Amino acid sequence: MAEESGESLDLGDLSEMADGEMKCFEDxxxxxxxxxxxxxxxxxxxxxxxHADTPLSEGRFRGAKITCPLHGAQFDVRDGTHSGPPAWEGVACYKVVESDDGAVVYLSSNNDDDKGDGFGEVGGMFRTR
Ligand code: FES
Known part of the structure; x- marks a missing residue:
């Protein structure tokens, strides 16, 4: 595994999370x-x-898409990209590494190793058109 850089945060054991589940870390x-x-x-x-500062964790999560509860914009959880209006840009996406010791999120990783093009320099923010 490539060496990680930047600020990281332990999320604890998330092995009980099944496909289709999401969990909010408010802090x-x-x-x-x-x-x-x-x-x-x-x-x-x-x-x-x-689009308008609404928690995505209150929306619907299906497959790899999370749908905003307010106006229905969709975002791909794998890279933060949006599917179209009313959002006009994606959201920040952060790398998560899971091991026997738990899950760690890298808040300043740009995910280049895994995601290829499209990630900016700060926190993996993906901007589209
Ligand atoms: S606030 Fe999310 S689509 Fe409008």
């Missing part, structure tokens, strides 16, 4: 993060819709 960053499990993997997004 992380300005808005908290929402951790989701999709196809066995954990992903973390800033818990704040880019």
């Amino acid at each position: 992380v960053g300005d808005y908290g993060i929402v951790v989701c499990r999709s196809a066995g993997q954990l992903y973390a997004l800033e818990d704040n819709c880019s």
Whole structure:
């Protein structure tokens, strides 16, 4: 595994989270993060819709998409990208590494190793058109 850099935070044992479950960590960053499990993997997004500041953790999570409860914008939990209006940009996406010791989120990782293009320099923020 590549060496991780930047601020990290232990999330504890999340092995009981099943596919399709999400969990909010309110004390992380300005808005908290929402951790989701999709196809066995954990992903973390800033818990704040880019459209009008609504917690995504209060929305619906299906497959790899989380739907904002207020106006229905959808975001891909794997990279933070949005699917279209009313959001005009994605949300910050953070790398989560899970091991026998628990899950750790890297708040300043840009996820380049796993995600390829599309991640900015700060917190994995993905901006689209
Ligand atoms: S606040 Fe999320 S779509 Fe409007």
